[in-house]
Amino acid sequence: MRRNTLSRRSVLAVTAGCTLVSAGVASVVGDTAQNDDEGISRDSIVVREGTAEETTVYVATADTEGPTAVVVGGMHGNEVAGYTAAGRIADLTIDAGTLVTIPEANAVAIERGTRNDEEGTNLNRQFPEGETPETQLARELWGVVSEYDPDMLIDLHESTGIYAGDPVDGVGQAIFHSDGDDAADAAADAVDYVTETYVDDPLLAFQTGPFSEPDTDPAGLLAHKAARDLDADGFLAETLSTDVALETRVQWHTAIVERLLEGELLLDDADGRSPSEDPVDEEPAEPEPEPEPEEPGDDSADDGDEGPTAESPIARIETRPPSATETILEPGQTVTLDASQSRDPDGELVGYEWCIGDDGSFDEAGETIEVTVTASGDHPVALRVVDDDGSTDVDRVTLSTNC
Ligand SMILES: [Zn+2]
Known part of the structure; x- marks a missing residue:
């Protein structure tokens, strides 16, 4: 060293x-x-x-x-x-x-x-x-x-x-x-x-x-x-x-x-653990039941936080115009996607992340976003909400156009 x-x-x-x-x-x-x-x-x-x-x-x-x-x-x-x-x-x-x-x-x-x-x-x-x-x-x-x-x-x-x-x-x-x-x-x-x-x-x-x-x-x-x-x-x-x-x-x-x-910055110790000001909970890790379906992370695959012990939030996408997901959109038309009806039963939402398209990357953020559809075809959009326990939920819509 x-x-x-x-x-x-x-x-x-x-x-x-x-x-x-x-x-x-x-x-x-x-x-x-x-x-x-x-x-x-x-x-x-x-x-x-x-x-x-x-x-x-x-x-x-x-x-x-x-x-x-x-x-x-x-x-x-x-x-x-x-x-x-x-x-x-x-x-x-x-x-x-x-x-x-x-x-x-x-x-x-x-x-x-x-x-x-x-x-x-x-x-x-x-x-x-x-x-x-x-x-x-x-x-x-x-x-x-x-x-x-x-x-x-x-x-x-x-x-x-x-x-x-x-x-x-x-x-x-x-x-x-x-x-x-x-x-x-x-x-x-x-x-x-x-x-x-x-x-x-x-x-x-x-x-x-x-x-x-x-x-x-x-x-x-x-x-x-x-x-x-x-x-x-x-x-x-x-x-x-x-x-x-x-x-x-x-x-x-x-x-x-x-x-x-240990052995570098932490030295003394009888049992292999260092004294820390920070009390560590000695409870062993308990795997939690009822795994929820997961949204894939982005391409670098070290993404996401979900804590299943707390009640999961509920993601909800609403569109303006409301018919945007049921009609074929005009090329170049802008749709507002609104996540404000999402909620967390036991706390508050701390993050709104959006994946536009099918690349799996939730790289847009905000309670409300605008999407302009230019390429022909179906365009999936996913919303992931994160609550204060780190739990997440995903809602999806598809925007379609014939350019
Ligand atoms: Zn990371």
Whole structure:
């Protein structure tokens, strides 16, 4: 492991555009960061300050020197367990080294409850290897990551399917890792640990998989760039978002991160687990009955969040004009699709995602959208609503025209 030699002051100097703010007291923009009584200094950095993309990076530095780890959540705004776990990990008590946590990398997508932002930009495709990231948000996040030059980067995601050596049906219940024996061994150890400790159903056992090769899809992932440009051990953890309670998925993510940090940033420990400020629910994972039919995720297959323990929401599309789905539309005619009659019996809806056409990508968002039909034929449209438990439902209509 390379030693982190970066001082906080150099981070301040180099990540222009980022502002250092206090995690609690008025200001830490001085020579001394706050030291809590556990021998950890805690700072934070605000990225994209004053914009809708504003998000906070939490930095914990232990008195004892050690490696640097970066943990990221919320690259995709509908992958609730990842950013929920990352938010807890930000408060972790470490014994050595530096822990940099970015719990809500894509604040806009999280606010919308959608995978991508309102432009449909997939944040986790904006980090090309050997090049400058594609968007301002990605550049600022990369500025923080590269300045801390981590020994390890862990990115937390969710998927609607289980990884089975081929990501066609999904990439859930897996830890993908960068090249090299160290990363492969650490991923294997973490999947064994989390499976033995927290997974009851053999079908939900975690597996490992290698990162995709450079220049093959999916490309532009933050974890890949950290591994290949910064020589970090890169890990991308994926839990199954469907039919598993949110708290269970959060527990899996938390356990994976803690295990990967063990012996690096987390040291003491009698039973192989590190002391954490964050109480972990020791209940084993319970598979939930009554799986609901799933909407396929988009082509990168790490999409979606559904929590079956809560009552599912009900998706409902209404059209203006109301007859739009029963008639042949004029070429170029615009139809308004309105999801406002969708509802959640036990909470509120936090996301409205639309898949226009049959490519399976829910890359439009909003309670109401307009669709102009130009190509001849039948055009399926699907609405996926997400509630505050992470449960989803899908409604579909077909728009037809003879151009
Ligand atoms: Zn994801």
